[in-house]
Amino acid sequence: MPFLHLNAVCKGFDSPRGRTEILKNIHLEIERGEFVAIVGYSGAGKTTLINLIAGLTHPDSGRITLNDLEISGPGPDRGLVFQNYSLLPWLSVYENVRLAVDQLFPNLSEAKKHQHVQENIARVGLTPAAHKKPGELSGGMRQRVSVARALAMDPQILLLDEPLGALDALTRATLQDEISRLWQESNKTVVLITNDVDEGIYLADRIIPLSPGPAATLGPSTLVDIPRPRNRKRLSFDPSFKRIRQQVIDFLLESNKRRPASITKKLTLPEIEPEDLSVPRPLIGGRKTPIRAREQHRETIERIDAGS
């Protein structure tokens, strides 16, 4: 049996306009120690997928097992790094990590707990900022705290839900290297959700595209056979990189074409235009509607309905 196993997992949500299938028939097998990247469009259902593995939501059908145990709820064996950091803003960096440690290792001595927290903060290089509040940190630093918190839980598997999605390109690159380093140091199983194909290839052993929703499914898994340590600069000239990238992007583009093309959404544009204050208005009993220059000039403007 694989370490993490998703078997025929389906998940949908009921909405007033009927049922929407988010994920359909997801099969996924991940071995211990593997780094797997799942790439897909925004809104494809990537976060739903990771929430299922994390146990925050439950599948409508199908089974998810970790280490042969069925996942029934969230637990500390799966460290989750959220897209939006999810740090508690009233706690300092240290306290955020400490909360996890206190909760998961209640039997450790005070000194051991302190040491464990400090170690994990040091692992992400945040020791100087340990007593700052998340609000005082940059996005990249906040995400590091989130990673430190997940690592401090000492999970069997790390789930990274678009961890670098909200960061600028330079910070992204730095943190990618850091995630790569942390993975190699800790030898933990990692599932990375991302919308950046290059990021997936750079970091992962295996990259799997997720077709766009609704009813998203996983595409063919591609082995990233680029030797580590990988060099970011030379990566884009690597023939394997080009091949894998092409495959994944082809799959994503191809499946996107098959998406239903009609979008039934009514677009109503707000009618906002500045009022022209230079246009004189009667002193008494003025007009209720704003005065606009074009009304003065009796211009005719044809409205073109959107979405026709």
Next chain:
Amino acid sequence: MKQGGFKLDWLLLPCLGSIAVILLWWLSSKTWSKDLPDPLKTWNVSKEYVLEPFAKRGELDQGILRFTLLSLSLVVKGYAIALILGTPLGFCIGLSKTFSKAFDPIFQILRPVSPLAWLPLGMVLFLGAGKNTSELAAIFTVAICSMWPTVLNTAAGVRSIPQDYLNVAKVLRLSRYQTLRKVLLPAALPYMFTGFRLSLGIAWLVIVAAEMLTGRPGVGGFLWQEYNSLIYEHIILCILTIGIVGFVLDRLMSVVENRLKFA
């Protein structure tokens, strides 16, 4: 230069505004409302109360700060009850849809009821208390009137807690009590304090009305008594005192509130 601008903004302008209002007051007392005491007379008649703020000459003849303290002691009692009841109530409404559906309509109906309407009910409730009836009725009125902002703001605060925080609690498998203490409470605290602050403002408004109706010694009671004894100067003294005390209370709460805000 900058220092000068600062002084102009924070010292000179408020002074100018006050002088303008006092001028208006003086003009009114000289022109269309001859019964209104002018500012100077008001000061002369009231200065005894201000300069000996803690003097006690009789039940309804005490220094102004002594009256203020009497009023405040009732406010504190009623306000404490409002917070002790209101905060858990707000949490229940914020957390449970069922609870919210069951009680929200009745709260919305009770909320706009004037303190003047609650007071007689309070008198009825505590008729058995004999000498303490009016005090208990006043506390009851303060509590029930000032509770609503706390209830509603706490509920709003609890409802607006981002799902992310709750997910963190779930992933860490915090128990219900720990989730409440470590996540819900701190996350809702800024909202709660906004509620506390509004509640305190209302409590202070209510106590004046309650004292006027019951004739208890306090700023409101003094005001009403002096109206009946035709000493109009003291009405103005009381109004100013009520305003200043309310302002100070609000400032104090806003200091605490700002401390609690997190970026």
